[in-house]
Amino acid sequence: MSNNRDYYGVLGVPKNASKDDIKNVYRKLALQYHPDRNKSKGAEDRFKEISEAYAVLSDDDKRKRYDTYGHLGSEEVFRGSEANFDEIFKDIGIGGFKDIFEQVFGGREGGFTDPFNFGFRIGGGGRRRGQDLVYDAELSLEEVLKGKREEIELPKLERCRNCAGTGAAPGSKPRKCNVCDGQGQMKRVYSQNRFSTFVSLEPCQTCRGEGEIIDRPCETCSGAGNIRNYKKINIEIPKGVEDGMTLQLRGEGEPFENGQSGDLLIRIHVKPHSIFERLSDGHILYNLDTSFTDLALGAERKVPTLEGDEKLRIIAGSQPNSILKLKGKGLPRYGGFGKGDEVVRLNIKVPTQLNDTQKALLRQLDKEFKSVVDK
Numbered sequence: 001m002s003n004n005r006d007y008y009g010v011l012g013v014p015k016n017a018s019k020d021d022i023k024n025v026y027r028k029l030a031l032q033y034h035p036d037r038n039k040s041k042g043a044e045d046r047f048k049e050i051s052e053a054y055a056v057l058s059d060d061d062k063r064k065r066y067d068t069y070g071h072l073g074s075e076e077v078f079r080g081s082e083a084n085f086d087e088i089f090k091d092i093g094i095g096g097f098k099d100i101f102e103q104v105f106g107g108r109e110g111g112f113t114d115p116f117n118f119g120f121r122i123g124g125g126g127r128r129r130g131q132d133l134v135y136d137a138e139l140s141l142e143e144v145l146k147g148k149r150e151e152i153e154l155p156k157l158e159r160c161r162n163c164a165g166t167g168a169a170p171g172s173k174p175r176k177c178n179v180c181d182g183q184g185q186m187k188r189v190y191s192q193n194r195f196s197t198f199v200s201l202e203p204c205q206t207c208r209g210e211g212e213i214i215d216r217p218c219e220t221c222s223g224a225g226n227i228r229n230y231k232k233i234n235i236e237i238p239k240g241v242e243d244g245m246t247l248q249l250r251g252e253g254e255p256f257e258n259g260q261s262g263d264l265l266i267r268i269h270v271k272p273h274s275i276f277e278r279l280s281d282g283h284i285l286y287n288l289d290t291s292f293t294d295l296a297l298g299a300e301r302k303v304p305t306l307e308g309d310e311k312l313r314i315i316a317g318s319q320p321n322s323i324l325k326l327k328g329k330g331l332p333r334y335g336g337f338g339k340g341d342e343v344v345r346l347n348i349k350v351p352t353q354l355n356d357t358q359k360a361l362l363r364q365l366d367k368e369f370k371s372v373v374d375k
């Protein structure tokens with residue numbers, strides 16, 4: 001991990017930035033550099049950097065110590081940090097921090113790395129679990145109305161059968177790393193000052209934190225101990241979901257050896273509709289073009305809804321932009337009762353081209369109106 005970086009510079013915030021500002025900036029950067037989302041070179045390192053900076057700057061005590069004494073050891077950075085990574089990651093629909101830690105900071109399924117040994121404060125109470133998977137579902141308003149069933153293919157990490165997950169070629173065994181004595185991590189006195197000594201625990205360079213060394217890697221999985229596979233599952237997206245929601249299917253994520261499977265997170269994207277605008281509480285808006293005569297004389301018009309056309313009565317003397325409602329013709333309310341309405345706004349459309357007869361009639365009408373006003 002970085003030793004001489006300026007945490008404020010890494011996040012691009014001023015020295016006096018508030019906790020909320022720091023959180024918002026980190027949330028944005030995490031969304032951008034999260035290794036699940038950004039496969040470009042350097043994204044992972046950048047993600048490590050910003051996470052380390054955030055762990056320190058979002059924690060009053062650590063921030064004060066950093067401001068006063070400079071860097072903390074990498075063990076110190078995350079230990080008991082106030083930083084709520086889980087909340088942020090859930091919020092932006094990516095896996096929990098522990099999963100990220102295992103992915104980014106050197107852990108491997110079946111490997112030694114358990115962030116709880118480092119004393120991370122992470123929601124979920126210290127279970128080891130598989131990685132969460134994220135699926136982006138796109139729905140039309142019509143699908144929001146009815147709910148949607150979808151068959152999707154999930155990438156699944158499975159234990160390699162050829163080597164039974166050890167990563168070593170059949171007939172061979174991984175051997176204990178003698179540099180770190182199988183611990184996978186090395187203690188290093190990081191810095192000393194008048195008040196305290198910082199000790200950092202860093203992944204062993206020789207075995208890359210695994211604690212063991214594979215001399216002959218398994219050919220099937222290239223020594224990883226697991227392989228990627230695909231599994232089809234049916235998901236059901238309930239009625240009334242809203243854009244930006246994340247649904248969680250427990251246990252449908254990646255499995256974890258002797259532990260709990262991760263979750264499948266379904267991120268909901270609702271496509272904009274060509275004629276309806278979604279309002280809150282299940283209501284939808286439709287702009288109906290009407291003419292002056294429709295409003296003045298009253299009219300009966302056909303109006304599209306999500307479930308076919310409906311008749312709408314416009315009463316004589318209606319004003320432009322007034323609102324009519326088609327009860328229950330909106331969307332189901334997610335987690336609530338009933339359906340919203342279709343709100344119809346009466347737009348007035350003024351003709352841009354008139355023929356001579358129309359012009360003559362309108363002039364006559366205009367004269368008629370004025371004579372009434374003059375009396």
Ligand SMILES: [Zn+2]
Nearest residue numbers: 160163218221
């Ligand atoms: Zn294998």
Ligand SMILES: [Zn+2]
Nearest residue numbers: 177180204207
């Ligand atoms: Zn080692």
